[in-house]
Amino acid sequence: MTSTRLTHLQSLEAESIEILREVAASFERPVMMYSIGKDSSVLLHLARKAFFPSKIPFPLLHVDTTFKFKEMIAFRDRTAEEYGFDLITHTNQDGVRDGINPFDHGSSRYTDIMKTAALRQALNAGRYDAAIGGARRDEEKSRAKERVFSHRNASHAWDPKNQRPELWRTFNTRLNPGESMRIFPISNWTELDVWTYIYDQNIPIVPLYFAKPRPVVERSGTLIMVDDERLPLEPGEAPRLETVRFRTLGCYPLTGAIRSDAADLPSIIMEMQASRTSEREGRLIDSDSVGSMEKKKQEGYF
Amino acid sequence: MTLAMATPDTNLDLWLSQQTDKSLLRFLTCGSVDDGKSTLIGRLLYDSQLILDDQLASLKKESHNRTVGDEGIDFSLLVDGLAAEREQGITIDVAYRFFSTDKRKFIVADTPGHEQYTRNMATGASNADLALLLVDARKGLLTQTRRHSFILSLVGVKHVVLVVNKIDLVGYDQAIFDQIEADYRAFARDLGFQTLAAVPVSALRGDNILANSDRMPWFKGTPLVPYLETIEVAQDKAAQPFRFPVQWVNRPNLDFRGFSGTVASGEVKVGDDVLVAASRKPAKISRVVTMDGDLHSAVAGQAVTLVLDREIDVSRGDVLAHAGTVPEFSNQFQARLVWMNDEPAYQGRSYLLKVGAQIVPATITDIKFRTNVNTLEHVAANKLDLNEVGTVTIATDRAIAFDPYADNPLTGGFILIDRLSNATLAAGTISFGLRRAQNLTYQSFDVNRQVRAEQKGQEAQIVWFTGLSGSGKSTIANLLEKRLTAEGRHCYILDGDNVRHGLNKDLGFTEAARVENIRRVAEVAKLMADAGLIVLVSFISPFEKERHLAREIAGDIRFTEVYVDTPLSVAEQRDPKGLYAKARRGEIKNFTGIDSPFEVPSAPDVTLHGGQEEPAAMADKLHDWLKI
Ligand SMILES: Nc1nc2c(ncn2[C@@H]2O[C@H](COP(=O)(O)OP(=O)(O)OP(=O)(O)O)[C@@H](O)[C@H]2O)c(=O)[nH]1
């Protein structure tokens, strides 16, 4: 290497690696949230780089809401096997017992129980003092406000009006008993950065990101993929095959697909550049109300 | 001139390389409350077409009953993302936003103007290359304008644009702009900004943002965005001294031990001689490891794992540097602090200090003064309240490696942490290290050997080499001196040949003369050790009695007798100065080993087997034994 200036992606990568190492060195029981989406794939790749030739020195945690796309679960297990990291999965068994689902209980109650409460359970059970997540500041307005090392009180709540100052790259990683930290190593990446990095580094991602004919139903303008028989069809409604893909992945009944022919990374990047909507548009849980993300985060959502 | 930009559909790889070749500018907006910082950022995002349709729709809904521009949007809502901010119409914490133009990528931190949230402004400023300092054209410079300017200068932001906003509300009046610019230039004169530009704008209406506004034909400068696209802020961090704060010891198995971290400045190559800043232990870089394969070198900003050629003690918090350009290592320094907590800073309080990956207990030993942010005057103070800026001296419980902040922000910037609540209390920048002799207990000791030696960070001592002519004493002493000097020690070699040319020129080789020779050298060695030096004496000193005498003269000074045990046959064969040959021919009398005896030391501290081992290996062995 003769050039002394790092490219944009190189400096983003280095910044994230530094953050990941700081977590490993500063906390007793760190864990990395693994949501199986593109951001998690990037995070996993960065963690492998950060600690090479050592293995990733903390486990990966997947909160399984039981309504994830089947392809996501298959990808998760394949990836865990290929890279040999320590994978922990957690499901809120109370929710399973009560048969909580997004259809009968509404998206917000379902998310509260199967995602937010489940996450709290898992973090408490593992006594994790640091949880690494793949959120980015460009995703949403309240995320744009969050620190890289984001402090949580003993009930996992974020206090947005009272965040610790964060100077340079000198992170205050100290906690009192019961408190924890959420850490966002790819805070400063944009969606475009993520895609170009995936392309540049050839990082495997769930095939749902690529367009393919899939069975969908259209509900108030949103395309929902019929991933299994649990999705109740309305009278007269029948799944039809459409060529679609996903910009973000979550629970299949709450994730809108987009009509697209983009079947490879170049076409996805191309399509994204031309797009006039944000990636979160397809997420049904964020559009409930302005400020809903901030509220969820105060309750312990990632 | 703009290069024709590729589009992703015509040529993805070309397009991508144009994207990654764009340079990145990190900047912040700051200034007093309500001066229009958030509105300006919203405007920049909107004008660079970053607001997508779904966001625009919800924004228009929300802008109802708010101050809006021609587009029907309250632009500040684009960045004020917290519920409390939207309710109160002020910014509370930094928002980070991202946008790019054909020429550059930008990360902008929109910071709050409200005094209560000054710490969040400092947060935004600490990673920025440039600041947009906003001023409301109707109000001119305010206390917060000045406070923010001072904090910019403290954290080392070198490029400032004075943005005179709301110019629409003063009838686009040039006189008002000129006055504010003149006031500000006068105020900022001593703040150390490298560039300072001024531009009149209306964030709400979009004047002088992308292009020169028709409403201000009198303004001949560059509009805001083109200015941001072209200003050169890059510093050549790779050209600075090499600093590598070790973050994490990478030890997957017994065969690999590497040190992971990010190169803070400079460049490091395989084969480079490096030192641990604290212990001054030297090593060579044997590998620069990444998952993508080993590299030959790494430059500032790269996150790598360094492997050294030998097992030395290195742990998290240590700083690796090149021999010769090591950082300061001290437990006292002067610094500037921005205090960020409701509970004031007091002299004598103990806090935790974090610089790089080092965390140590630290005490504010003296608050020298507080700076009045309006006048920049120094005011006597015995505490620092929330949002005050002061100059202090700090003592850490153990010495730490650092650089002055002006030389290297990553090794010279620190935070103070409360030992009980763990809150971040202050941001600090180190001005310079204070050596022991300058410290506060200055009067309480006499300057003696120990003080002088401590000032040099070493134990004063004498290392006495004895052995036949040609046994390798001087070679080993030289290697040892080189290594110790590289580790920051202060040494001096007294060599038989050299001393005989000067101080002992009058002495011959009779037995009495030999004793006097040794006595003088031992006395000189003692004086030098008393001055705090590590003295390496390389003398044949063949007689046990003389060596005893030397040890006696040294008194309580550490004295190490090193016997370089090289067989006569080997020494004679080497005969570097041709002396053995001359002695054999009888041209020199009383030559040790030939016609004068060498008394083998009965109890040397260290014996080195010349003729069996390489000089470098022996020097290393001795170095390890001495544990200097
Ligand atoms: N007429 C006019 N009004 C403006 C302009 N810029 C901002 N404003 C108005 O000034 C008010 C304050 O704007 P903000 O952008 O919230 O100010 P701020 O500097 O971000 O405030 P804090 O972050 O709370 O310090 C809003 O009502 C804006 O609409 C301008 O150029 N012209």
Ligand SMILES: [Mg+2]
């Ligand atoms: Mg604001």
